[in-house]
Amino acid sequence: MKTRIQQLRKERRISQSELADALSVTRQTIISLESGKYKASLVLAHKIAQYFGSVIEEIFIFEGEENL
Amino acid sequence: MIGIFCVTKASTDEEYGRHLGKACYVYAGMIGIGVITAAIAIVAELLGMAGISDYMLGIYCGMGSGIAFGGAVLILRNRRLIRDKEKLHKARIHDSDERNFQISNMAVKAALAVLLAGMYLVMLIGGLWYPELPKILLFLVLLFLLSYLAACKLISDRI
Numbered sequence: 630m631k632t633r634i635q636q637l638r639k640e641r642r643i644s645q646s647e648l649a650d651a652l653s654v655t656r657q658t659i660i661s662l663e664s665g666k667y668k669a670s671l672v673l674a675h676k677i678a679q680y681f682g683s684v685i686e687e688i689f690i691f692e693g694e695e696n697l
Numbered sequence: 698m699i700g701i702f703c704v705t706k707a708s709t710d711e712e713y714g715r716h717l718g719k720a721c722y723v724y725a726g727m728i729g730i731g732v733i734t735a736a737i738a739i740v741a742e743l744l745g746m747a748g749i750s751d752y753m754l755g756i757y758c759g760m761g762s763g764i765a766f767g768g769a770v771l772i773l774r775n776r777r778l779i780r781d782k783e784k785l786h787k788a789r790i791h792d793s794d795e796r797n798f799q800i801s802n803m804a805v806k807a808a809l810a811v812l813l814a815g816m817y818l819v820m821l822i823g824g825l826w827y828p829e830l831p832k833i834l835l836f837l838v839l840l841f842l843l844s845y846l847a848a849c850k851l852i853s854d855r856i
Contacts, residue, residue: 658796670795
């Protein structure tokens with residue numbers, strides 16, 4: 630799974646710390662999400678989508694067997 | 698560092714503060730257990746109970762005072778966190794972070810595998826000299842498996 634978090638964050642000129650504060654997670658979680666090492670829960674994915682005013686599918690790109 | 702039990706679902710600092718306040722009762726219980734453990738050793742020493750070595754009394758005393766001291770330190774830590782709003786916020790974010798939950802769960806699984814392997818080795822080697830050892834360790838493994846099954850049943854009923 631790939632994410633567009635870093636791209637969207639940079640477009641909006643938001644730091645990892647600011648995003649982490651807004652989502653009530655640690656900065657390390659944002660780093661791991663951006664690098665694809667950690668997969669967000671449905672609730673966190675929803676919060677991220679809400680934060681960027683988008684939908685989950687626009688931010689999280691599911692690949693291969695992750696799709697039906 | 699991520700603590701095994703340092704996880705919370707508190708969504709606000711106030712809620713987390715209340716959670717820490719409640720945890721102080723658990724730590725007070727720890728102090729009680731520690732004091733009782735040390736008291737057993739001291740009473741046994743005073744009564745001069747036969748068959749109990751000074752070494753074991755020392756172990757009980759040390760274990761008891763260690764548990765009590767740990768409980769006291771954790772109470773002081775929680776009280777300090779509750780008073781300092783900035784530190785309370787940081788601690789809440791750390792303890793409610795879902796990635797930290799996952800790390801903790803995975804680490805517990807890994808540590809459990811090491812523990813079980815270690816117990817098996819101790820049973821295998823130690824059992825040659827101490828025949829009671831395999832019985833005790835098998836009882837502990839059985840206790841773990843039964844607790845696991847009971848916890849699975851209880852949790853599956855809830856979610």
